[in-house]
Amino acid sequence: MTSSLSTVRDGRRPPRWAVLAAHAVPLVTLPSGVWRLFLAAGADLGLRPRDPFGPGEIVYIVSLSLVSEGLALLTLGLVRPWGERVSRWVPVLGGRRVAPYAAIKPAAAGALALAAIWAYTFPTFLRSTGVTFTAPGWHALLVACYVPVLLWAPLLGAVTWAYWRRRCRD
Template identity: 50%
Template sequence: MTTTKRTITRPAADVPSAPPRWAVRTAHIIPLLTLPSGLWRLWLAGGHRGGYTEAGYEAMGIDGWGTVYVIGLSVAVEAAALLTLGLVRPWGERVPEWIPVLGGRRVAVRAAVVPAAAGAVALTVLWSPFVLWWTVPHHGMTDTGNLVAGLLYLPLVAWGPLLGAVTLSYHRRRRAERP
């Protein structure tokens, strides 16, 4: 039994332009920015104090459902960071064929740009205060733990602005495709 692969011919105006090299690199760097803090949280969920004093660790309540929350948070943050790749990959321009009902359809520019831009703004607002991490006392942490945690979370400050730059690149590139 032989199967034939269906080929779709598209008009020249429908063929997406390639994203700039800097945008591709940036989109691949973003998940690496979230990895250090995520691994640290997983270490905490595994029962390690991770720079907290014994009393500080116990006060955080990382046991039972707290462990599930910390693991879920780490996975969700990394998954959100990986979504940035959709702004530079074909699946961010056309829904993959294997997805029921929507497979093969073009992704509307607004459907990608609006959530990505809103996410960039939200992440910038959320993580920018971490630049001042060392100016605020963190009760329940050792001095070394405070330093390490600050260094592990500091890369997240760049997440919002970099996502904003990749989103702008996606918007400009996709807008230029319109006839």
């Protein structure tokens, strides 16, 4: 018996590696989001000097973390039935088939954008973040929280490719 989570509309399941990769995406974005949430909550995190954040900055930091994690969770749609057919509970669109390129184009653009952003930003980020830390361990923690996010682009790209193969090829 097949569970409804692994059944797809056309009878073709995503490859196991794609399912694992899709589930890894929210996990690789989580450490950086948690680091930002601690920062927004006022945790020291070894930053010096640091003035308290204003309400607008806190909203921005929390929103960035939530939006990043939400976008990462959308990767699951590339390996789940709701990535092929809109859930019935969704008003107006419920039950309709998702056109493959309506998922493929934004996912591929997202993977390319993430790769470009991190290719440009991360080398500088590793050397110096533009802030002073009270101890080297704090900078190491920051880097350790952000290094996993480098996997987001290649994982998303691979899962998008698997979705394209399953939905658009014979």
